[in-house]
Amino acid sequence: SQQGEEDPQALSIQEGENATMNCSYKTSINNLQWYRQNSGRGLVHLILIRSNEREKHSGRLRVTLDTSKKSSSLLITASRAADTASYFCATGYSGNTPLVFGKGTRLSVIA
Amino acid sequence: DTEVTQTPKHLVMGMTNKKSLKCEQHMGHRAMYWYKQKAKKPPELMFVYSYEKLSINESVPSRFSPECPNSSLLNLHLHALQPEDSALYLCASSHGIADTGELFFGEGSRLTVL
Numbered sequence: 001s002q003q004g005e006e007d008p009q010a011l012s013i014q015e016g017e018n019a020t021m022n023c024s025y026k027t028s029i030n031n032l033q034w035y036r037q038n039s040g041r042g043l044v045h046l047i048l049i050r051s052n053e054r055e056k057h058s059g060r061l062r063v064t065l066d067t068s069k070k071s072s073s074l075l076i077t078a079s080r081a082a083d084t085a086s087y088f089c090a091t092g093y094s095g096n097t098p099l100v101f102g103k104g105t106r107l108s109v110i111a
Numbered sequence: 112d113t114e115v116t117q118t119p120k121h122l123v124m125g126m127t128n129k130k131s132l133k134c135e136q137h138m139g140h141r142a143m144y145w146y147k148q149k150a151k152k153p154p155e156l157m158f159v160y161s162y163e164k165l166s167i168n169e170s171v172p173s174r175f176s177p178e179c180p181n182s183s184l185l186n187l188h189l190h191a192l193q194p195e196d197s198a199l200y201l202c203a204s205s206h207g208i209a210d211t212g213e214l215f216f217g218e219g220s221r222l223t224v225l
Binding site for chain 2: 033035044045048088090092096097098103104
């Protein structure tokens with residue numbers, strides 16, 4: 001299976017703390033994306049990092065990619081209660097292969 | 112307009128009913144997707160349409176029948192479903208499959224099969 005694996009499966013932190021989620025995958029990728037899903041809602045794209053990039057920032061989000069270890073991390077700094085959601089990594093491959101979603105990390109930010 | 116619109120938001124149906132889920136996007140995207148998602152699980156790909164043609168069917172049972180009437184619309188026809196088919200059904204679109212770029216998701220249709 002090409003499916004990525006996130007860890008931890010669940011994470012609970014206090015407001016203001018940083019949250020780090022990790023994603024590992026098995027085969028060479030074209031890009032890796034992170035999505036957020038509020039409970040029972042659709043997924044929202046957060047950030048895309050290409051295989052030739054090592055780090056990317058967007059607001060309070062920082063994503064790293066280590067292709068030698070086949071892993072990525074998503075850091076959310078200064079978390080807020082509104083960041084409470086599930087976060088999924090998704091790996092993109094060359095050719096007509098749709099994104100493959102990982103199992104997700106459920107983040108709870110306690111006010 | 113960067114929205115994917117899904118209707119209905121909620122659907123309750125019996126096992127003998129026939130119903131449809133609808134999805135619409137006006138971003139000019141040429142790839143459209145149906146995903147099924149159970150609670151606390153990742154989205155599970157069902158079908159992909161590329162340029163209005165069915166490109167991928169992930170071995171989905173025939174009681175789910177997709178249809179792409181035009182480049183903006185995607186339907187999922189439901190017939191003789193089972194209670195285990197109860198889930199959140201998500202539609203998504205992207206510029207194309209091959210560029211593996213960002214997916215735009217709708218808010219989903221919550222299906223309950225009694």
